[in-house]
Amino acid sequence: MRDNSQFSTRQRILGAAEELFAERGFAAASLRQVTAAARVNLAAVNYHFGSKNNLIEEVFRRRLDELSDRRLERLAELAKSDSVTLEDLLDAFITPALELSLDREGGSVFMRVLARAFAEHNSNLRTFLSDNYGYVLKDFAAAFARLLPQLEKQELYWRLDIAVGALTYAMADFGMIKRRSGESERAHREQMARHLIHFTAAGLRA
Amino acid sequence: MRDNSQFSTRQRILGAAEELFAERGFAAASLRQVTAAARVNLAAVNYHFGSKNNLIEEVFRRRLDELSDRRLERLAELAKSDSVTLEDLLDAFITPALELSLDREGGSVFMRVLARAFAEHNSNLRTFLSDNYGYVLKDFAAAFARLLPQLEKQELYWRLDIAVGALTYAMADFGMIKRRSGESERAHREQMARHLIHFTAAGLRA
DNA sequence: CTAGACTTCAAACGTTTGTTTGAATCGTGG
DNA sequence: CCACGATTCAAACAAACGTTTGAAGTCTAG
Numbered sequence: 001m002r003d004n005s006q007f008s009t010r011q012r013i014l015g016a017a018e019e020l021f022a023e024r025g026f027a028a029a030s031l032r033q034v035t036a037a038a039r040v041n042l043a044a045v046n047y048h049f050g051s052k053n054n055l056i057e058e059v060f061r062r063r064l065d066e067l068s069d070r071r072l073e074r075l076a077e078l079a080k081s082d083s084v085t086l087e088d089l090l091d092a093f094i095t096p097a098l099e100l101s102l103d104r105e106g107g108s109v110f111m112r113v114l115a116r117a118f119a120e121h122n123s124n125l126r127t128f129l130s131d132n133y134g135y136v137l138k139d140f141a142a143a144f145a146r147l148l149p150q151l152e153k154q155e156l157y158w159r160l161d162i163a164v165g166a167l168t169y170a171m172a173d174f175g176m177i178k179r180r181s182g183e184s185e186r187a188h189r190e191q192m193a194r195h196l197i198h199f200t201a202a203g204l205r206a
Numbered sequence: 207m208r209d210n211s212q213f214s215t216r217q218r219i220l221g222a223a224e225e226l227f228a229e230r231g232f233a234a235a236s237l238r239q240v241t242a243a244a245r246v247n248l249a250a251v252n253y254h255f256g257s258k259n260n261l262i263e264e265v266f267r268r269r270l271d272e273l274s275d276r277r278l279e280r281l282a283e284l285a286k287s288d289s290v291t292l293e294d295l296l297d298a299f300i301t302p303a304l305e306l307s308l309d310r311e312g313g314s315v316f317m318r319v320l321a322r323a324f325a326e327h328n329s330n331l332r333t334f335l336s337d338n339y340g341y342v343l344k345d346f347a348a349a350f351a352r353l354l355p356q357l358e359k360q361e362l363y364w365r366l367d368i369a370v371g372a373l374t375y376a377m378a379d380f381g382m383i384k385r386r387s388g389e390s391e392r393a394h395r396e397q398m399a400r401h402l403i404h405f406t407a408a409g410l411r412a
Numbered sequence: 413c414t415a416g417a418c419t420t421c422a423a424a425c426g427t428t429t430g431t432t433t434g435a436a437t438c439g440t441g442g
Numbered sequence: 443c444c445a446c447g448a449t450t451c452a453a454a455c456a457a458a459c460g461t462t463t464g465a466a467g468t469c470t471a472g
Contacts (some may be wrong), residue, residue: 009419023328028233030459041421046461048419073230104208112327118380121318127341137382144358159402161381162372167407169371174324176343177367202406202412203372215449236432247451252431254449 009047012038015106018059022112026056026120036070042097057128060117063100063110070096075139086204088145090197098193102186108173120134137164148204163200164170186202216254218244221312224265228318232262232326262332267318269306270335274342276302281345292407295349296369303377304399308392314379321378343370354410369406374375376402 016038020029035042049055074092078084101108117125145156179188222244227243241248255261278299306313323331351358385394
């Protein structure tokens with residue numbers, strides 16, 4: 001359990017909600033569990049966020065605003081160069097997520113929350129994420145298209161879809177590979193990102 | 207909504223539960239919603255299954271017993287041949303899932319339920335699935351190891367982990383690619399499987 | 413120091429949850 | 443045709459849910 005006692009009520013709620021959403025899902029994590037973990041009053045959620053749904057969206061906003069910016073920054077940097085590889089492009093997408101997941105304050109937990117959102121097939125959440133952060137994926141898709149001109153559009157979309165799946169699943173640590181005993185969390189995640197780029201680049205080029 | 211009126215109470219509950227678990231998740235789908243959709247009495251769940259948790263496990267058992275058998279059958283067939291490719295092996299794993307998802311009675315829905323299970327990180331569900339069906343993955347992993355002898359064990363496990371992620375995500379139809387208007391569900395899913403095998407084989411070989 | 417806004421708090425609201433109960437109904441073998 | 447086990451049913455249980463309330467407490471600008 002993270003110790004957020006030095007933070008404001010708002011931040012403590014967001015941190016506790018993030019952890020419980022990752023562990024139990026959005027529906028199963030109750031506001032009573034969240035406020036107990038954050039050591040704040042139950043009514044604080046509705047005071048600071050209005051509703052549970054708004055709290056969920058705020059959990060995403062807090063991380064995704066920065067993550068999206070960093071990804072687009074890296075993409076913009078690559079646009080200056082004229083010898084961009086597939087690996088560079090994947091790196092621009094993955095490294096910001098890796099850095100977030102290495103953040104001292106529960107970034108890795110958030111990647112699990114993000115993966116949960118993909119499982120919520122018809123919910124408002126998908127709409128919220130697509131409306132607010134869909135442009136990032138669109139920009140990257142365009143960059144991939146320029147880098148893989150031999151692929152038909154439809155063919156490219158299939159492969160990108162599969163790639164996003166692999167990325168989502170892996171960054172959420174849903175897999176069976178456990179961190180080895182002597183290995184730091186950081187080293188484990190960096191290896192994961194390295195394998196992810198290697199694997200996905202090959203799949204896209206195939 | 208499927209019409210299961212010709213089936214027994216038990217089967218109707220399993221069908222309705224499968225659909226609602228896929229759509230809303232295990233916690234958010236209530237027994238009242240399930241029994242209403244199945245048009246049976248609320249108490250029928252506890253009469254036939256004992257508890258909600260047992261119902262959840264039974265939803266998996268109903269599909270996974272057969273799916274696991276089919277996968278291992280295909281794997282056994284490949285063992286007879288002496289010119290097995292990576293694509294053959296992936297096909298042995300993917301095609302049974304594809305056939306299940308093309309089943310008349312909601313097989314495609316089940317793949318979404320299965321993907322939900324991966325998001326349940328610490329729950330009993332992961333243990334239940336690993337204890338009862340983990341041997342399938344183990345057998346396939348051994349076959350992949352024989353086919354990719356140049357890869358170190360650890361390296362292979364990384365790639366298989368990523369491949370399982372791509373498979374899970376894609377077969378659950380979590381991605382953004384929608385079925386084209388003129389295209390049948392069957393054709394869409396067959397294309398998906400084809401791309402999946404192609405992409406994953408390249409990633410494993412890379 | 414006080415007025416006024418901001419924040420926290422315990423308590424309660426009406427719903428909904430999974431589960432249990434005992435009676436009613438069904439279906440079949442003797 | 444009756445009896446008995448299997449199934450279905452409406453009703454109720456305590457517990458947990460998200461949300462609202464109004465008072466108590468905290469903090470800061472004037």
